[in-house]
Amino acid sequence: MFENITASEIAGYTVGALLLSATISASKLDSFVSISQRSSLGMCKRCGDLKMIACSKCKGSGLIKQRGPFDFITAVGEKQDFGLKATSPSSSCMNCRARGHFSCPECSK
Ligand SMILES: [Zn+2]
Numbered sequence: 001m002f003e004n005i006t007a008s009e010i011a012g013y014t015v016g017a018l019l020l021s022a023t024i025s026a027s028k029l030d031s032f033v034s035i036s037q038r039s040s041l042g043m044c045k046r047c048g049d050l051k052m053i054a055c056s057k058c059k060g061s062g063l064i065k066q067r068g069p070f071d072f073i074t075a076v077g078e079k080q081d082f083g084l085k086a087t088s089p090s091s092s093c094m095n096c097r098a099r100g101h102f103s104c105p106e107c108s109k
């Protein structure tokens, strides 16, 4: 009986791992072939019809993490409270005005 439970649990983990790896490889593949695929599908080459482009400066978060000698304090501060932006070592991204993305210039034409 114990062996049966263990086997089903292992099967569950295996399926989960397979699904996870499939998702990861799919997203990797997507970024790999995306541009040629998008153009063949008639999708926007810049954004893939998302109508927006993630900000490359802040990686879509809208916040720039301050790096320097206070890196340790930065890490602790981020864990403690995200709401205190005034005292947070992260500053809002000026590139995208803290939105984290731009509207796609190709789609807004
Ligand atoms: Zn930004």
Ligand SMILES: [Zn+2]
Residues within 6 Å of the ligand: 044, 045, 046, 047, 048, 049, 050, 051, 052, 104, 105, 106, 107
């Ligand atoms: Zn677009």
